[in-house]
Amino acid sequence: MTSTAPRPAVPTGLDLSADLLTLTRAVCDVPSVSGDERALADLVETALRPCTHLEVLRDGDTVVARTALGRARRVVLAGHLDTVPVAANLPTRVTGEGPDAVLWGRGTVDMKAGVAVLLSLAAELTTPSDDVTWVFYDHEEVAADLSGLGRVVERHPDWLVGDFAVLGEPTAGGIEGGCNGTLRARVVVPGVAAHSARAWTGVNAIHAAGEVLRRLEAYRPATVSIDRLDYREGLNAVLISGGTAANVVPDRCEVTVNYRFAPSRTADEAIAHVREVLAGFDVEVLDVAAGALPGLGHPAARAFVSAVLGAGGPAPTAKLGWTDVARFSALGVPAVNFGPGDPLLAHRDDERCPVAQVEAVHAALRAWLTRA
Amino acid sequence: MTSTAPRPAVPTGLDLSADLLTLTRAVCDVPSVSGDERALADLVETALRPCTHLEVLRDGDTVVARTALGRARRVVLAGHLDTVPVAANLPTRVTGEGPDAVLWGRGTVDMKAGVAVLLSLAAELTTPSDDVTWVFYDHEEVAADLSGLGRVVERHPDWLVGDFAVLGEPTAGGIEGGCNGTLRARVVVPGVAAHSARAWTGVNAIHAAGEVLRRLEAYRPATVSIDRLDYREGLNAVLISGGTAANVVPDRCEVTVNYRFAPSRTADEAIAHVREVLAGFDVEVLDVAAGALPGLGHPAARAFVSAVLGAGGPAPTAKLGWTDVARFSALGVPAVNFGPGDPLLAHRDDERCPVAQVEAVHAALRAWLTRA
Numbered sequence: 001m002t003s004t005a006p007r008p009a010v011p012t013g014l015d016l017s018a019d020l021l022t023l024t025r026a027v028c029d030v031p032s033v034s035g036d037e038r039a040l041a042d043l044v045e046t047a048l049r050p051c052t053h054l055e056v057l058r059d060g061d062t063v064v065a066r067t068a069l070g071r072a073r074r075v076v077l078a079g080h081l082d083t084v085p086v087a088a089n090l091p092t093r094v095t096g097e098g099p100d101a102v103l104w105g106r107g108t109v110d111m112k113a114g115v116a117v118l119l120s121l122a123a124e125l126t127t128p129s130d131d132v133t134w135v136f137y138d139h140e141e142v143a144a145d146l147s148g149l150g151r152v153v154e155r156h157p158d159w160l161v162g163d164f165a166v167l168g169e170p171t172a173g174g175i176e177g178g179c180n181g182t183l184r185a186r187v188v189v190p191g192v193a194a195h196s197a198r199a200w201t202g203v204n205a206i207h208a209a210g211e212v213l214r215r216l217e218a219y220r221p222a223t224v225s226i227d228r229l230d231y232r233e234g235l236n237a238v239l240i241s242g243g244t245a246a247n248v249v250p251d252r253c254e255v256t257v258n259y260r261f262a263p264s265r266t267a268d269e270a271i272a273h274v275r276e277v278l279a280g281f282d283v284e285v286l287d288v289a290a291g292a293l294p295g296l297g298h299p300a301a302r303a304f305v306s307a308v309l310g311a312g313g314p315a316p317t318a319k320l321g322w323t324d325v326a327r328f329s330a331l332g333v334p335a336v337n338f339g340p341g342d343p344l345l346a347h348r349d350d351e352r353c354p355v356a357q358v359e360a361v362h363a364a365l366r367a368w369l370t371r372a
Numbered sequence: 373m374t375s376t377a378p379r380p381a382v383p384t385g386l387d388l389s390a391d392l393l394t395l396t397r398a399v400c401d402v403p404s405v406s407g408d409e410r411a412l413a414d415l416v417e418t419a420l421r422p423c424t425h426l427e428v429l430r431d432g433d434t435v436v437a438r439t440a441l442g443r444a445r446r447v448v449l450a451g452h453l454d455t456v457p458v459a460a461n462l463p464t465r466v467t468g469e470g471p472d473a474v475l476w477g478r479g480t481v482d483m484k485a486g487v488a489v490l491l492s493l494a495a496e497l498t499t500p501s502d503d504v505t506w507v508f509y510d511h512e513e514v515a516a517d518l519s520g521l522g523r524v525v526e527r528h529p530d531w532l533v534g535d536f537a538v539l540g541e542p543t544a545g546g547i548e549g550g551c552n553g554t555l556r557a558r559v560v561v562p563g564v565a566a567h568s569a570r571a572w573t574g575v576n577a578i579h580a581a582g583e584v585l586r587r588l589e590a591y592r593p594a595t596v597s598i599d600r601l602d603y604r605e606g607l608n609a610v611l612i613s614g615g616t617a618a619n620v621v622p623d624r625c626e627v628t629v630n631y632r633f634a635p636s637r638t639a640d641e642a643i644a645h646v647r648e649v650l651a652g653f654d655v656e657v658l659d660v661a662a663g664a665l666p667g668l669g670h671p672a673a674r675a676f677v678s679a680v681l682g683a684g685g686p687a688p689t690a691k692l693g694w695t696d697v698a699r700f701s702a703l704g705v706p707a708v709n710f711g712p713g714d715p716l717l718a719h720r721d722d723e724r725c726p727v728a729q730v731e732a733v734h735a736a737l738r739a740w741l742t743r744a
Contacts, residue, residue, distance in 0.1 A: 196630045197554070198692055207585055210582055216582075236621055237576065237615070240578050240615060242611065247610070
């Protein structure tokens with residue numbers, strides 16, 4: 001269904017049995033910019049409450065619903081409710097028809113189409129093959145310390161227990177396993193100030209920082225294969241500043257570096273590696289978040305990969321950006337990213353998602369969760 | 373005289389026949405931070421008007437007084453009336469006695485002790501050996517386009533005509549000939565932005581700027597000898613900035629360089645040299661001011677050097693920082709810096725000058741201007 005007929009701008013209820021496009025549009029058309037997820041969280045909770053096969057839990061604007069069928073395994077399927085700010089790209093609109101239909105608007109990629117798929121399956125699958133925990137959380141698009149998922153990890157870690165997790169972040173319908181870790185560090189290069197007319201009486205900190213840049217330029221980042229996925233690393237200067245005035249030899253130059261490291265490295269190993277590359281310089285770690293192993297060897301993951309491949313999906317690849325799969329990994333739950341939408345279109349004003357991709361993701365997850 | 377007895381905080385008149393310490397204190401104790409020179413300029417003009425051997429001219433807060441004796445040569449002696457902001461270091465105070473007396477306070481170095489010497493001699497020397505033009509000007513310690521001397525160069529170039537000029541800037545009583553030129557340029561190094569998790573899809577501008585720093589670090593500045601004075605050059609990165617966020621490969625890095633060049637190079641030659649050193653990079657010249665040749669071969673200059681050496685002063689050296697001698701040089705008037713006070717103490721809260729140095733400078737100039 002690719003109707004472009006007029007519809008209410010902001011839905012007042014979610015019909016989880018509606019067709020997928022209708023449900024996706026309804027979820028997108030309730031604005032839920034980070035910090036403002038209440039209305040959508042209320043609609044999600046209200047829509048799930050009548051499902052007698054689910055226990056519904058809530059913490060702030062995070063809603064969790066889970067089956068309790070006594071299955072041998074439990075899987076977790078999660079998505080965030082929030083988006084980056086709306087840019088005059090709501091309500092949603094549809095272009096094209098049939099297999100060419102495309103849904104445009106804020107959240108269609110990141111990641112309300114994924115949320116709609118999960119909601120639809122949560123309501124429909126009263127007896128899934130594994131026990132399932134559905135998680136809809138707040139505050140993903142903002143500072144990590146505000147994360148709704150992080151809050152639940154802290155307050156209710158039992159809500160997230162499982163053998164395997166799927167995060168519905170946009171992957172254009174492919175499986176992106178695990179994720180790289182990320183580290184930020186500040187390198188402070190000291191000097192001795194002097195009037196630039198008598199430069200030899202000082203020590204130029206910016207010139208001295210040249211050696212930091214030289215090492216970063218010469219650095220050849222590794223590519224680490226895990227479960228046949230290639231995690232491509234990177235070590236980059238991302239910010240630099242130095243100097244106080246145009247007639248003063250600078251006494252300080254500061255370089256901020258960002259290291260993206262394979263999930264096989266621990267945070268401590270990543271820190272040690274950066275210190276080794278920049279040996280002789282003062283390296284201050286600003287923050288570090290370990291990555292997540294793809295865990296594709298886990299039986300639940302193997303069944304999932306088979307289902308996606310069976311539905312015609314592409315072979316799994318490595319996730320390079322840090323995502324919330326790392327929060328599951330930290331709980332000991334292997335996790336992958338799998339959702340509709342091209343991640344390169346996320347956050348853009350022209351954010352848009354092929355409807356067929358939403359349907360394909362829905363079909364693959366449904367096949368997996370209803371397997372014999 | 374090194375009395376520390378109480379005295380009025382701000383003099384209401386200048387007695388040019390007073391002893392040198394008294395006059396210096398009086399000049400210092402009238403605050404004249406750049407832009408606020410009016411009160412001192414008025415006092416200077418009022419004190420010089422009664423000198424019948426002088427023609428007194430005024431433009432804004434610049435006062436010029438000159439003899440018209442029909443001498444074969446005319447020399448110009450100049451000093452600026454303004455100071456950097458007062459830092460609770462006024463009124464002046466004296467420590468020590470006799471040959472150890474030291475005068476403390478804003479302007480004692482830069483350069484009101486020099487101004488007091490010039491004022492004292494202007495009033496006393498009714499029949500100097502050369503015709504003399506005495507110049508007391510405003511706005512030296514601020515942006516070049518505000519300079520009172522620059523204004524007079526533009527409006528009344530005839531007021532500054534002469535064969536040789538002495539600028540009373542602090543040189544600790546030695547002759548500092550000419551000055552180096554100075555050039556500021558901005559080097560913009562481009563890159564291609566990318567998410568730092570996929571750094572290989574971009575080009576890191578900060579890494580690319582490493583080559584700029586490498587060349588500056590490897591650069592060996594020249595020392596150019598002119599009139600047996602050594603002009604030591606310098607080429608330094610003074611400012612650097614780049615990057616927009618810690619998760620973005622930077623698409624721009626900007627390096628500001630400062631080139632201090634010998635007065636034998638023209639501004640155009642200096643620009644060409646910097647472009648040559650940084651060949652392959654986009655070099656934008658922000659400003660350039662040529663230096664000043666010392667002109668110590670000029671007959672008037674030779675007589676001046678003899679007088680200073682005869683009074684026990686040190687051998688001339690090169691002035692490295694850019695000073696207003698370059699404005700005289702641009703008018704075709706060779707010029708030197710010669711004044712009391714250690715230039716390294718200029719602008720400091722503990723600015724101070726040995727009284728004996730004020731007296732020595734006074735004696736040397738007096739000997740020169742009264743030679744047979």
